[in-house]
Amino acid sequence: MTHGTLDVAWTPAELEPSEAARQALVVIDVIRATTCITAALEAGARRVVPAPDDAEARRLHDLEPPGSALLCGEQGGLPPEGYDLGNSPGEYRPETVGGRVLVFATSNGTPAMGRATRGLSLRLASFRNLSAVARALTAELSTAGPEAGVTLVCAGRAGRVSMDDAWCAGHLVRGVSGSHAGLRLTDGARAALELGERLGDPDPERLAETAAGRALVQIGLDRDLRACARVDDCSSVPLWEGGAFVRGGG
């Protein structure tokens, strides 16, 4: 029987810095940063460097050897001028990102990742790699002591709860707690679990009703919601290692 605690932070502000250092952390930003970065590593990107904002992304990009790195992400939903790629999962294909270093800046996802790098470990989850992340967490918990903890951090939207992130967190709670009979669930984890059970499998129409989904529809990127609602078509688990996310497995 596994002991340990499974927690969900519904917004990044819930993550206490002192707590975080003793937790395996997972950041979730379904629409769209963690979906995109999962797709990028699945498509063969070498590493993904998250930046808290556009200015820092440009600075980090300029530190890479000329021509080697791609500048990726969005501000206000669209890639700023000079970016190589936006924040649409469909852009991240082997022919565009294979073997490349990606510097990535988004409005909510990459700032949340920056706060989470202080964890014992850090992974990224989306509906696309749910089972792979659950397997990775299961493995980490089974070798850890009774004080072990996993916190799923919902990136949210401008500091507020995002339905899509909490929904995905709920499915991940189900996946991990199903294999760990002795795992304690915090109130945040229980609430996410119940929400996930209530909402069932993700679908693009339901995602379009969330605040993040509506914002995408407004700029004509509805098709991204189909990519965000796919379940378990990726085996990559973005794993924080040496200052970047690399491809880990589940």
Next chain:
Amino acid sequence: MTHGTLDVAWTPAELEPSEAARQALVVIDVIRATTCITAALEAGARRVVPAPDDAEARRLHDLEPPGSALLCGEQGGLPPEGYDLGNSPGEYRPETVGGRVLVFATSNGTPAMGRATRGLSLRLASFRNLSAVARALTAELSTAGPEAGVTLVCAGRAGRVSMDDAWCAGHLVRGVSGSHAGLRLTDGARAALELGERLGDPDPERLAETAAGRALVQIGLDRDLRACARVDDCSSVPLWEGGAFVRGGG
């Protein structure tokens, strides 16, 4: 048709100060502060002055004419030395609190109330007065403009999500949105609504599984959970007016 927005802040930190000033606010701390204060006003207390902590409660208590005010609440679940009443709803009966001023300090509820006094209006909700609060909000929304907003603020627990508060918020979202076809729901409100639908009516056993509920069971106050799980046996809506909560109706 009503316009306007119905929002749920899953923790007090989600409430933006600049946003709050344009919102009708409702604080929810089911276990136990808002349940208690509702019971106190229902039992005839004249007004309830919330204090952010024990020291401030003692200071405010000493400002009242000698013998007129009662010092009430908890720290660590139990009333500190010298308090007249704790934080158990059953203590708030006409014979103990009728006509009295209560100065109230609790660990999570009264600090959240302090943050929320900047709202356009401020009320307190619990399962005990759900329908009365829904009626009061319905009345306020029906006379407000299209920019009107209501934010239900879950007090949570030490900055973290509390299942009981989000559950109650979900039922209140259902109650208010049912009478307002044009009301926009934020992601936080939708998530609470879905959680409330999933969990159904409150019951003491389920409340005992929450973090706040487990803490009460540990100090032998299980019976309070039955009082917190009662639905709609109060018509009082604690309403912020002149620096204290007074009895408003729904």
